Structure formats: structure tokens, C-alpha cells
Amino acid sequence: MLTVYSDDHRLHFGQSELVDGKLQPCFEMPSRADTVLARVRQQEIGEVIEPKDFGLEPILQVHDAAYVEFLKGAWDRWAADGHSCDMLPSTFPARRLRRDGPIPTALHGQLGHYCFDTEAPITAGTWQAVYSSAQVALTAQDHIRQGANTAFALCRPPGHHAGSDFMGGYCFFNNAAIVTQAFLDQGAKRVAILDVDYHHGNGTQELFYERSDVLFASIHGDPLVEYPYYLGHADERGEGEGTGFNHNYPLPHGTGWDGWSAALDDACRKIAAYAPDALVISLGVDTYKDDPISKFKLDSPDYIRMGQRIAALGLPTLFIMEGGYAVEAIGVNAVNVLQGYEGAA
Numbered sequence: 001m002l003t004v005y006s007d008d009h010r011l012h013f014g015q016s017e018l019v020d021g022k023l024q025p026c027f028e029m030p031s032r033a034d035t036v037l038a039r040v041r042q043q044e045i046g047e048v049i050e051p052k053d054f055g056l057e058p059i060l061q062v063h064d065a066a067y068v069e070f071l072k073g074a075w076d077r078w079a080a081d082g083h084s085c086d087m088l089p090s091t092f093p094a095r096r097l098r099r100d101g102p103i104p105t106a107l108h109g110q111l112g113h114y115c116f117d118t119e120a121p122i123t124a125g126t127w128q129a130v131y132s133s134a135q136v137a138l139t140a141q142d143h144i145r146q147g148a149n150t151a152f153a154l155c156r157p158p159g160h161h162a163g164s165d166f167m168g169g170y171c172f173f174n175n176a177a178i179v180t181q182a183f184l185d186q187g188a189k190r191v192a193i194l195d196v197d198y199h200h201g202n203g204t205q206e207l208f209y210e211r212s213d214v215l216f217a218s219i220h221g222d223p224l225v226e227y228p229y230y231l232g233h234a235d236e237r238g239e240g241e242g243t244g245f246n247h248n249y250p251l252p253h254g255t256g257w258d259g260w261s262a263a264l265d266d267a268c269r270k271i272a273a274y275a276p277d278a279l280v281i282s283l284g285v286d287t288y289k290d291d292p293i294s295k296f297k298l299d300s301p302d303y304i305r306m307g308q309r310i311a312a313l314g315l316p317t318l319f320i321m322e323g324g325y326a327v328e329a330i331g332v333n334a335v336n337v338l339q340g341y342e343g344a345a
């Protein structure tokens with residue numbers, strides 16, 4: 001299995017994550033990608049290549065142009081104002097404020113407009129890192145377009161919380177959505193996205209919610225008790241054209257393989273019935289029992305089973321790296337999915 005990876009991820013390392021009222025370096029740190037890459041190499045799962053540059057066009061098929069423009073110029077404006085620390089929002093358009101009113105000209109006003117939480121710090125290298133992360137995903141997708149059955153996009157920063165015009169939850173560009181749209185723009189009739197990250201892929205859901213050419217299925221911590229809190233319930237089944245093409249599996253804290261895999265089996269049945277031309281996996285491994293910010297109980301062998309179950313669908317499959325914060329185990333767990341998929345485990 002081909003892996004696509006870029007060292008540019010290192011340009012993004014937030015020092016300001018607000019955890020229980022105190023700022024600390026972000027859990028979403030460079031060593032995450034380094035550990036996965038080391039495991040990919042040690043297990044010799046396949047070639048590792050740098051991304052090609054597909055430009056901004058595929059990103060603009062998913063993300064709002066003004067949002068992209070803001071992201072591209074944000075740090076320079078922040079630095080010009082004399083700042084050198086991470087750029088974080090502090091004011092957001094909550095209910096009954098004008099969310100679709102005039103976008104403020106003030107930098108802080110724009111920042112709050114384009115964020116849904118304080119968990120996507122913009123740093124000096126963030127733009128380059130997120131641009132390259134999207135190119136990593138697009139290069140892996142291109143490998144499948146050219147006939148491969150599968151590929152692994154070792155993306156960092158992740159993407160599934162990013163919507164058309166907002167960042168949040170360590171995410172800026174929605175890599176899974178960008179490659180899904182690329183499949184469709186290249187002629188695919190239907191694409192399924194299976195999000196196995198511990199957190200609901202609110203951005204991915206939002207992007208395709210009213211469409212029937214993308215089926216979205218997500219297995220995640222129940223939003224009643226888990227981030228992102230405000231989307232991801234089972235009653236969210238899509239809207240208009242998209243009704244019936246969105247499937248959420250919210251699960252309680254403490255869920256282990258038995259409960260988790262029952263949801264996986266149901267999601268796979270729905271994906272098989274949908275008969276997509278391609279399958280995109282938002283591969284987060286923060287479902288792991290020792291993950292510092294998550295509360296499921298999967299263990300490393302479970303990720304092999306996860307890969308085997310996904311392989312049984314017999315679809316061209318593109319793995320997109322999302323979350324996972326137990327850095328010592330992230331390599332084994334992520335690559336276990338890939339090896340389980342390939343039957344090598």
C-alpha cells in the first residue's frame with residue numbers, strides 16, 4: 001500500500017490548547033505523524049512518496065473562497081499587528097447574533113466568524129502545513145484514480161471537523177471531503193465516507209448533508225457527552241436530496257470492540273447497499289483505550305479486525321489520517337488497520 005507523506009506537517013505545532021482553563025501545547029503534535037511514518041517504514045507496507053501539487057482548485061471545490069483567502073493571509077496580518085504567539089479566537093457568533101451578516105473587517109471578528117472553537121490555532125507555518133496536508137490526500141487519491149485499489153494519506157493536520165467555511169478541532173481543510181469531491185469530479189457516481197475517528201466528523205457531515213452522491217457514516221463518542229457536542233446524533237439522517245445518506249452511530253463512554261464493531265458492521269452493510277465507486281476512510285485511532293483525550297476502549301489487535309472488515313467491502317479504499325493522541329501507540333494502531341486491510345497482519 002502506497003503512503004503519501006509530507007514533512008511540511010512539521011510547520012504546524014500549536015503551543016496553545018485551552019485544556020480546563022489552562023493553555024498547553026496541543027495534543028495534535030508533529031510526533032504523531034512521525035510515529036505513524038516510522039511504523040509504515042518498519043512494517044514495510046509499501047512505498048512512501050512526497051505529494052504532488054494539485055493547486056488550490058480541488059480545495060476550492062469544497063471550501064468557501066473567502067475562508068481560504070482568510071486562512072492564507074491570517075498569520076501575516078496577525079504578525080503585522082505585532083503578535084508572535086498562536087492566533088486564537090475569543091468571540092463567536094452564537095445564536096441570534098448575525099452569523100450570515102456582514103463579515104467583520106477586524107481580524108478578531110473574522111477569526112471568530114471562521115472558527116467554531118478555540119482548538120485550531122493558526123501559527124506561522126499553518127497555511128503551508130494545511131495546504132500540503134490536502135496535497136498529500138489528493139496525491140493518494142490520484143494513485144487510486146490511476147488504478148490502485150488503495151492508498152494511505154498520512155495527513156497532518158487532520159480535517160474532518162472543518163466545514164465549508166470554518167476551522168476547529170485541530171482541523172482547517174477537510175482532507176476527506178476534498179478527495180471525495182475529487183473522485184466525483186473525475187466521474188465517480190457515488191462515494192462513501194466511513195469516519196472511524198473517536199470524534200464525530202461534523203465538518204464532513206455538513207459538507208455533504210444535502211447530497212445523495214456521498215454517503216457519510218460516522219462511529220463516535222455520543223455528542224451528548226463528547227466533543228464536538230453539537231452535531232453527531234443518530235437522528236441526523238441528511239436533508240432534502242441527502243435524506244437517508246447520513247448515518248451517525250453515537251456510542252457511550254467506555255465502548256469497547258464489541259459495541260464498536262456492531263456499529264461498524266451496520267455501517268458496512270449500509271455502505272455495501274449503497275454500492276459506491278470508492279470508499280474514503282477518515283482514519284482516526286483516538287478510539288484507543290489509552291488515548292489521553294478520548295473514552296473508548298479499543299485495543300491494538302482491534303485495529304487489525306477493523307481493517308479486515310473494511311477490506312471485506314471489496315471497494316477501492318482511500319485511508320485519510322485523522323486523530324489519535326496516544327503517540328506511543330498511534331503508529332501500531334494506524335498501521336494495524338492498513339495491514340488488516342491488506343491481510344498482512
Ligand SMILES: NCCCNCCCCCC(O)(O)C(F)(F)F
Pocket residue numbers: 028119158159160161169170171197198199227284286322323324
Ligand atoms: N474536552 C473536550 C476537548 C476537545 N478537544 C478537541 C478535540 C479535537 C479532536 C480532533 C480529532 O481527533 O477529531 C481530529 F481527527 F480532527 F484530529
Ligand SMILES: [Zn+2]
Pocket residue numbers: 197198199284286322323324
Ligand atoms: Zn478525534
